[in-house]
Amino acid sequence: MSNGNKKPVYISFATQKGGAGKSSFTVLAASIAHYLLERNVAIIDCDYPQLSVANMRKRELENIPKNEALKKLAITKFSEHNKSSYTVETSTTASAIETAEEIAFKQKNLDYIFFDLPGTVNQSGILNLIQQMDYIFAPLSADRTALESSLSFLLMLRQFEEIKSYAFWNMVDGREKTKLYDAYNKLLAEYNIPILETKIPYLLRFRKDAIDYSREGIFRSTLLAPSYSMLSESRVGYLCDEIFEIVNK
Ligand SMILES: Nc1ncnc2c1ncn2[C@@H]1O[C@H](COP(=O)(O)OP(=O)(O)O)[C@@H](O)[C@H]1O
Numbered sequence: 528m529s530n531g532n533k534k535p536v537y538i539s540f541a542t543q544k545g546g547a548g549k550s551s552f553t554v555l556a557a558s559i560a561h562y563l564l565e566r567n568v569a570i571i572d573c574d575y576p577q578l579s580v581a582n583m584r585k586r587e588l589e590n591i592p593k594n595e596a597l598k599k600l601a602i603t604k605f606s607e608h609n610k611s612s613y614t615v616e617t618s619t620t621a622s623a624i625e626t627a628e629e630i631a632f633k634q635k636n637l638d639y640i641f642f643d644l645p646g647t648v649n650q651s652g653i654l655n656l657i658q659q660m661d662y663i664f665a666p667l668s669a670d671r672t673a674l675e676s677s678l679s680f681l682l683m684l685r686q687f688e689e690i691k692s693y694a695f696w697n698m699v700d701g702r703e704k705t706k707l708y709d710a711y712n713k714l715l716a717e718y719n720i721p722i723l724e725t726k727i728p729y730l731l732r733f734r735k736d737a738i739d740y741s742r743e744g745i746f747r748s749t750l751l752a753p754s755y756s757m758l759s760e761s762r763v764g765y766l767c768d769e770i771f772e773i774v775n776k
Pocket residue numbers: 544545546547548549550551552579646697698699727728729730731732733734735
């Protein structure tokens with residue numbers, strides 16, 4: 528099925544590991560693109576049974592109207608900018624591409640579709656789906672076993688020559704030596720795995736919904752734009768600058 532226009536770019540934050548930040552960055556990047564960069568996005572949540580993104584959207588739809596400040600923010604956003612929230616759809620991995628094509632058929636102006644994939648490549652259908660991605664961004668954390676599994680995932684992606692894949696450091700502990708990261712970066716360079724420059728620190732606010740931090744500024748939300756101060760403090764703004772520069776090349 529063709530939408531008669533351009534095909535949206537398929538992007539996934541993926542690794543073989545759970546708890547790496549895949550769903551968090553899916554939401555952050557999608558919201559930055561949609562609410563701050565004037566792009567049009569959709570998310571397809573294929574990570575059953577967690578469905579972190581779909582459940583976050585559900586929680587937000589329930590909770591934001593109960594919080595006066597957030598409600599006001601949401602109303603202003605959607606009426607001033609004349610832009611609605613983006614679609615969050617759930618799908619099995621087997622039918623995710625079909626779901627994406629249906630969404631793109633209905634929303635002709637879509638720029639990006641983000642796929643939140645399960646953290647395993649052993650499940651049937653996942654490799655087939657991964658092959659359809661244009662870009663994969665793999666969050667890495669600097670412990671040995673996590674790194675080994677991420678590395679094997681990134682090397683596995685090599686067989687799909689059309690996918691452009693990049694790694695980036697997440698959950699960087701301020702106490703860890705930059706030397707350690709330099710050593711790991713060298714290792715990744717030896718394998719020719721491109722790594723983004725921005726390192727994302729370990730920050731507690733990743734663990735909370737927008738409603739928990741409404742006073743300090745919005746961070747991770749499927750309905751509201753992250754605040755500029757949060758984006759700079761968390762460095763997620765810089766990371767997404769790098770990501771969208773790559774994707775828009
Ligand atoms: N940089 C970070 N600092 C602190 N917590 C983080 C960071 N990145 C992700 N997290 C948290 O780690 C947990 C797992 O992240 P999540 O995005 O759900 O990972 P995945 O989708 O890969 O399983 C979540 O509670 C998330 O909020």
